[in-house]
Amino acid sequence: MKIAAAVRNSSAAHEVHVTTNGVTQALPVAAKSAGKGSSVNGGEFLMLALATCYCNDVYREAERMQVPVEGVYVEASADFPGPGLAATNIRYFARITSSAPDDVIAELLRQTDAVAEVQSTLRSGARVHFE
Numbered sequence: 783m784k785i786a787a788a789v790r791n792s793s794a795a796h797e798v799h800v801t802t803n804g805v806t807q808a809l810p811v812a813a814k815s816a817g818k819g820s821s822v823n824g825g826e827f828l829m830l831a832l833a834t835c836y837c838n839d840v841y842r843e844a845e846r847m848q849v850p851v852e853g854v855y856v857e858a859s860a861d862f863p864g865p866g867l868a869a870t871n872i873r874y875f876a877r878i879t880s881s882a883p884d885d886v887i888a889e890l891l892r893q894t895d896a897v898a899e900v901q902s903t904l905r906s907g908a909r910v911h912f913e
Contacts, residue, residue, distance in 0.1 A: 793817045825862050825869065832858035832874050835900035840878060843894045849886055853879035872904065 783803055790797040796813030798820070799806050812821040833856040844851040858874035876894075878887050895901065 789820060791817075791819055796820065825860065828869070829858040829860060829874075831900045832856075832872075832898075832904075836874060836876055836894060836898045839894045839898045840876065840890065843897065844878075844880075844890055847886075847890060847893065849880060849882045849890050851878055851880050851890075874901075 784801075786801045788797075788799045788801075791813060796811065796817075798809040798811040800809060801807075813819065814821050836858075837854045837856045840854045840856075841851060843849075854876060856874060856876040858872070860869040860872040862869050876891060878890065880887050880890075882890075
């Protein structure tokens, strides 16, 4: 699966697009009030990536494990100590609404954490290349 994201910004316009396997969709992200860049910063998007990945993967893993899920809440956070410095204290938690027993829900949470791709990418320290 090939995933990409693009931002096009000028004083006249701000566009955000994401693409998965050649299918592109626009995301409604406003420009900063001064027009220079996105109103949502990269750290916020990184935390959203963690939360979104885990949320989506809960449903995928629940289906695989045959666990009923009525709802998912995921919150991710990190400390960004200053310009140019990597995030620290990256954490996330999730709550699942389900009629399944607590031990089954706990196992679903653990299994999902083990396979969530964005979490795995950060944990592996993936290399990033500037072209």
